[in-house]
Amino acid sequence: xxxxxxxxxxxVGHDSHGHHDEHEHHELNFIRKYIFSEDHKVIGKQFxxxxxxxxxxxxxxxxxxxxxxxxxxxxxxxxxxxxxxWITSDNKLDPEFYLAAVTMHGxxxxxxxxxxxxxxxxxxxxxxxxxxxxxxxxxFMNMLSYWxxxxxxxxMFFSLFIETGPAGGGWVIYPPxxxxxxxxxxxxxxxxxxxxSMALFIISSLLGGINYITTVINLRTKGMxxxxxxxxxxxxxxxxIIGVLSFPVLFAAALLLIxxxxxxxxxxxxxxxxxxxxxxxxGGSPILFQHLFWFLGHPxxxxxxxxxxxxxxxxxxxxxxxxxxxxxxxIGSMIGITFLSFIVWAHHMFVTGMNPFLGSIFMFLTLIIxxxxxxxxxxxxxxxxxxxxIFTPAMLFSIGLVSVFITGGVTGIILxxxxxxxxxHDTYFxxxxxxxxxxxxxxxxxxxxxxxxxxxxxxxxxDEKLGYIHFWLTFAGVYLVFFPMHYQGITGFPRRYYSYTxxxxxGGAYQDLAFFISIAxxxxxxxxxxxxxxxxxxxxxxxxxxxxxxxxxxxxxTTPIHPEHGNWPGEIPTVYRWAYDYSKPGAEExxxxxxxxxxxxxxxxxxxxxxxxxxxxxxxxH
Amino acid sequence: xxxxxxxxxxxxxxxxxxxxxxxxxxxxxxKGSYKKRVGVSNKVNAILFPIFFIVMFGSVFLINGTMSKxxxxxxxxxxxxxxxxxxxxxxxxxxxxxxxxxxLLFYFPFKYQYDENRxxxxxxxDHKLEYIWTIIPAIVLSVLVFFGWRTWSDITAKAPExxxxxxxxxxQFAWQVRYPGADGIIGKYNFRKIDNxxxxxGMDLADKANFDDFVPREIHIPKGRPVVFKIRxxxxxxxxxxxxxxxxxxxxxxxxxxxxxxxxxxxxxxxxITGNPEFKYELACTEICGRGHFAMRYILVVDEPExxxxxQKEQQSWLSLNMDYxxxxxxxxxxxxxxxxxxxxxxxxxxxxxxxxxxxxxxxxKISFNN
Numbered sequence: 001x002x003x004x005x006x007x008x009x010x011x012v013g014h015d016s017h018g019h020h021d022e023h024e025h026h027e028l029n030f031i032r033k034y035i036f037s038e039d040h041k042v043i044g045k046q047f048x049x050x051x052x053x054x055x056x057x058x059x060x061x062x063x064x065x066x067x068x069x070x071x072x073x074x075x076x077x078x079x080x081x082x083x084x085x086w087i088t089s090d091n092k093l094d095p096e097f098y099l100a101a102v103t104m105h106g107x108x109x110x111x112x113x114x115x116x117x118x119x120x121x122x123x124x125x126x127x128x129x130x131x132x133x134x135x136x137x138x139x140f141m142n143m144l145s146y147w148x149x150x151x152x153x154x155x156m157f158f159s160l161f162i163e164t165g166p167a168g169g170g171w172v173i174y175p176p177x178x179x180x181x182x183x184x185x186x187x188x189x190x191x192x193x194x195x196x197s198m199a200l201f202i203i204s205s206l207l208g209g210i211n212y213i214t215t216v217i218n219l220r221t222k223g224m225x226x227x228x229x230x231x232x233x234x235x236x237x238x239x240x241i242i243g244v245l246s247f248p249v250l251f252a253a254a255l256l257l258i259x260x261x262x263x264x265x266x267x268x269x270x271x272x273x274x275x276x277x278x279x280x281x282x283g284g285s286p287i288l289f290q291h292l293f294w295f296l297g298h299p300x301x302x303x304x305x306x307x308x309x310x311x312x313x314x315x316x317x318x319x320x321x322x323x324x325x326x327x328x329x330x331i332g333s334m335i336g337i338t339f340l341s342f343i344v345w346a347h348h349m350f351v352t353g354m355n356p357f358l359g360s361i362f363m364f365l366t367l368i369i370x371x372x373x374x375x376x377x378x379x380x381x382x383x384x385x386x387x388x389x390i391f392t393p394a395m396l397f398s399i400g401l402v403s404v405f406i407t408g409g410v411t412g413i414i415l416x417x418x419x420x421x422x423x424x425h426d427t428y429f430x431x432x433x434x435x436x437x438x439x440x441x442x443x444x445x446x447x448x449x450x451x452x453x454x455x456x457x458x459x460x461x462x463d464e465k466l467g468y469i470h471f472w473l474t475f476a477g478v479y480l481v482f483f484p485m486h487y488q489g490i491t492g493f494p495r496r497y498y499s500y501t502x503x504x505x506x507g508g509a510y511q512d513l514a515f516f517i518s519i520a521x522x523x524x525x526x527x528x529x530x531x532x533x534x535x536x537x538x539x540x541x542x543x544x545x546x547x548x549x550x551x552x553x554x555x556x557x558t559t560p561i562h563p564e565h566g567n568w569p570g571e572i573p574t575v576y577r578w579a580y581d582y583s584k585p586g587a588e589e590x591x592x593x594x595x596x597x598x599x600x601x602x603x604x605x606x607x608x609x610x611x612x613x614x615x616x617x618x619x620x621x622h
Numbered sequence: 623x624x625x626x627x628x629x630x631x632x633x634x635x636x637x638x639x640x641x642x643x644x645x646x647x648x649x650x651x652x653k654g655s656y657k658k659r660v661g662v663s664n665k666v667n668a669i670l671f672p673i674f675f676i677v678m679f680g681s682v683f684l685i686n687g688t689m690s691k692x693x694x695x696x697x698x699x700x701x702x703x704x705x706x707x708x709x710x711x712x713x714x715x716x717x718x719x720x721x722x723x724x725x726l727l728f729y730f731p732f733k734y735q736y737d738e739n740r741x742x743x744x745x746x747x748d749h750k751l752e753y754i755w756t757i758i759p760a761i762v763l764s765v766l767v768f769f770g771w772r773t774w775s776d777i778t779a780k781a782p783e784x785x786x787x788x789x790x791x792x793x794q795f796a797w798q799v800r801y802p803g804a805d806g807i808i809g810k811y812n813f814r815k816i817d818n819x820x821x822x823x824g825m826d827l828a829d830k831a832n833f834d835d836f837v838p839r840e841i842h843i844p845k846g847r848p849v850v851f852k853i854r855x856x857x858x859x860x861x862x863x864x865x866x867x868x869x870x871x872x873x874x875x876x877x878x879x880x881x882x883x884x885x886x887x888x889x890x891x892x893x894x895i896t897g898n899p900e901f902k903y904e905l906a907c908t909e910i911c912g913r914g915h916f917a918m919r920y921i922l923v924v925d926e927p928e929x930x931x932x933x934q935k936e937q938q939s940w941l942s943l944n945m946d947y948x949x950x951x952x953x954x955x956x957x958x959x960x961x962x963x964x965x966x967x968x969x970x971x972x973x974x975x976x977x978x979x980x981x982x983x984x985x986x987x988k989i990s991f992n993n
Contacts, residue, residue: 170910387742420705426861496910
């Protein structure tokens with residue numbers, strides 16, 4: 001890992017030092033400092049707070065449809081003040097609003113919470129701090145990235161309240177349903193707003209992503225070679241690459257859908273008879289949309305997951321007081337996942353009528369991606385082995401992440417197998433799978449990140465005890481909610497059903513389980529407000545943070561407790577080692593931060609480090 | 623009033639919790655536990671992991687038995703037996719992986735909880751170990767994917783020549799089925815010929831193969847013979863899902879799709895297997911299609927082959943039930959209409975204009991069908 005010639009490092013260009021002085025001498029006004037800020041830390045916090053608000057909305061929507069699924073007999077008249085005409089005259093939820101709630105829950109959680117909220121927050125906040133940079137490559141573009149996201153959020157939020165309701169064709173918005181307002185009212189104005197909002201979201205994501213990539217490549221501090229980057233940065237870096245390559249394809253898909261909806265083209269539409277007339281569209285293919293959508297849609301899973309895995313790597317290593325096991329294997333498997341994530345998309349389409357031969361190819365490619373994922377899981381577990389583990393709430397959430405990543409991930413081996421997917425496609429088995437491996441795992445990574453970097457963000461500590469309660473409640477909660485869905489899926493329960501009573505094979509048989517899931521979901525959702533309270537209470541009244549509360553190695557903890565724009569008041573520290581020198585034999589403390597030179601740690605230097613100090617060039621042997 | 627009391631109650635609980643929280647903070651400040659690197663909480667959390675493991679896997683173990691009674695009955699199609707086996711084998715493999723990894727994942731936190739007298743091991747990598755756990759999953763996955771691929775190829779292979787075929791069309795929010803009739807050919811269609819009256823399939827009546835096609839109210843298929851479903855959609859995407867047969871395929875407007883399978887048990891045999899005298903094979907939609915997506919139920923009946931033949935013979939062709947469409951048939955093709963006769967006098971008298979516009983009164987007065 002850190003087999004690098006030191007003399008060579010001193011020659012590395014280092015021109016990012018110069019311009020911090022100009023920031024110090026003039027006070028920015030309130031608007032430029034907190035609203036239209038170009039400081040990556042403020043932008044990160046803006047993403048965080050917006051993402052958390054979205055999480056509440058997305059969660060609340062799921063509560064509405066869990067009410068319908070778990071207590072189908074219940075009178076929902078009390079929701080009338082909120083939902084208005086979506087509660088029918090017999091106090092039931094309107095089936096169209098049910099579909100809209102499902103759709104918006106998916107859209108909000110995948111894009112607004114786990115993409116913008118997670119990646120937006122931590123990529124912005126941590127990249128400059130952990131690589132040793134004053135700010136992002138372009139602070140202005142970074143600011144635009146947030147405000148595009150903000151406008152996108154406002155439009156999506158607005159769409160929840162329009163007369164015809166928000167988009168209701170599922171978060172995957174497959175045409176023709178999403179293209180034809182005759183088919184479902186949500187495909188009217190609601191869908192238009194969805195598309196406009198997502199177009200802006202993609203712009204935001206691209207502005208952010210290009211910035212992250214540029215910053216990681218160009219603004220690393222002296223000594224911060226790629227093989228010394230913390231795994232968080234590797235994760236954010238690869239995530240940004242995936243985003244930059246795949247989001248434009250979703251943009252194209254959305255654009256063609258806009259053309260079909262508004263300008264009479266037929267990219268996705270053909271042979272349709274609806275509302276008493278045959279439409280003029282001929283020659284399009286709904287399958288084309290699915291290919292374009294999933295070309296983003298699958299990488300999107302990793303856009304959501306990789307940052308969480310990166311955050312977890314950092315936290316598990318820090319709190320096990322042990323180097324992350326297999327640093328290079330971790331990077332290798334993330335690169336492998338990044339590459340493979342682009343060539344597995346059609347496993348979402350085994351039963352769409354796609355050529356079965358293509359299905360075979362995608363089945364092989366899909367199961368390959370399980371190997372790097374397995375390697376990552378094993379590496380986390382081995383990092384815990386013989387550690388000296390401190391259970392901060394962040395650490396708990398990280399261990400929780402590994403657990404749900406495994407239990408949710410293994411069912412991917414079943415779903416990725418085309419022959420088995422025939423039965424399970426679009427059933428609750430899929431819902432269980434991705435809510436554990438993508439939803440819960442990423443959410444756990446998100447929470448772990450907030451607990452871990454809260455002191456750096458706000459200069460205060462979150463209350464630990466509340467964090468513990470929050471974790472155990474959430475950890476038990478996600479299993480109680482999502483694990484039983486496997487049983488429903490094996491029995492064939494289709495997704496996005498308003499009610500199952502029309503069928504003998506589904507009717508009643510699992511109503512007790514649906515009720516159980518709903519109750520567990522209500523409690524888990526309510527439990528999140530413990531975190532909400534802790535978060536806002538601690539910002540204002542929390543215990544003051546210390547400089548390096550977790551005894552961590554990475555550079556962000558070398559900044560002042562309340563870092564100004566520019567991050568370090570003096571020179572940017574130089575980096576002499578990788579980020580994982582925890583419990584190094586011979587060292588006094590159980591951690592050696594990255595900026596401590598090898599000359600100060602003679603007693604703990606490894607043989608190759610000693611050689612490097614003495615100016616002997618070493619070529620890596622492995 | 624009640625809701626007012628509830629609100630007051632909730633507020634009281636919240637206030638109490640808040641003060642408990644404050645007291646807890648003061649207590650830890652007094653005890654000075656903030657100054658220590660870890661407190662009692664570290665032990666509690668460490669112990670909770672193994673407890674969580676026992677509770678979680680214990681309850682899964684207990685509930686599995688109950689749940690398995692609710693699973694679908696054994697597959698009613700031949701390929702379904704193979705996929706079910708593969709599913710449960712894969713499930714066994716992954717369950718083993720989950721249990722083993724979780725034993726380690728939940729035991730290590732307990733075993734290696736913080737101890738100020740101990741140093742963690744500096745153990746950054748071990749290539750041998752890493753090779754092992756890269757290669758073993760790769761081999762296991764290769765085996766699973768190989769069997770999956772073989773099965774998938776068989777299931778999606780071209781249907782045998784002697785297969786019984788039928789057409790199924792999804793629309794908002796129902797299914798419609800069309801059989802080829804005596805000629806064994808499902809007639810051509812064109813979505814522009816769909817009308818608001820009876821021609822929901824858009825049957826092209828210039829194709830004589832349509833004349834004997836029939837549109838029943840439920841699907842009948844024979845046991846033991848391959849059956850091909852030709853799937854299409856009228857408006858938006860739908861998906862034909864036959865859980866008992868482990869079969870599913872999307873219905874796509876503009877792109878006909880298909881699947882085939884061999885039914886293993888008749889409906890009455892399935893009644894015995896499930897012990898449910900009311901048992902019916904059901905068809906569901908699994909692609910979101912709008913308001914009524916959840917209620918697109920359709921019934922499928924598996925007959926003994928001879929019963930199926932009998933049922934098929936009893937069905938009246940669509941055309942015979944919709945005589946007013948005869949006028950859309952070019953005159954020269956009318957001789958192909960089965961049982962079409964000019965002998966019997968029909969009660970209904972109408973003037974039929976054929977495509978060239980010439981009057982054919984002499985014929986239309988006598989249009990009738992023998993069934």
